[in-house]
Amino acid sequence: MGTKTVDETGVKTDLHKTDEAAEAPESAQAENAEAGTPDAAEDDATTDAEATDDADSATTENEDSTGVGQGAGAVVSAGLGLVSLTGSWVGTVASNRESVFGQLETSSSSNVQDMLERGYGDAWQATALWGGVFALIALIVGVVVLVRPAFGVPGKPQAAWIKSVSWAGVALGVIGLVLAVLKYTNVILDVPAVG
Secondary structure, eight states: OOOEEEOTTSOEEEHHHHHHHHHHHHHHHHHHHHHTOOOHHHHHHHHHHHHHHHHHHHHHHHHHHHHHHHHHHHHHHHHHHHHHHHOOHHHHHHHHHHHHHHHHHOOTTSOHHHHHIIIIIHHHHHHHHHHHHHHHHHHHHHHHHHHHHHHSOTTOOOOHHHHHHHHHHHHHHHHHHHHHHHHHTTSSSOOOOOO
């Protein structure tokens, strides 16, 4: 049996029972460990595992969010590269505008070569210019997506499909840029000469 004492606050406490109560959980844990029943340590391990799972899911969400941005950039790059090769609405409007201006500037007294140059050549160069703009943007976006992991968190690999689509955007951008330069300088489909 314990001895009763009065502490400074005037409350009677049983020191011996308090000591026994403190020792009881330790002996119960030891008995539970021997008997194979769950105890507080296992509950702590479960809580730690749940906390680790939560941290892993948060990390996965962060990785997914970065992957989404890079994936979107890769698709935009490939799309712009394709537009640079096939033509765009902006290029068509610019071409038609230059064609109309060419027709307004030439008169019936102008020679045929001037009419061809202003009506067809200027429109062709406007189309080439806008194709080159789209190709250049596709090239820049593709390169930015490819080099982005170097400036991000080290150890995070970029998804293979993002690299593939980015490389496709870069390739289409380079091809579109080369074709735009060749069209603009009249190496490809230049204005026919009238002799």
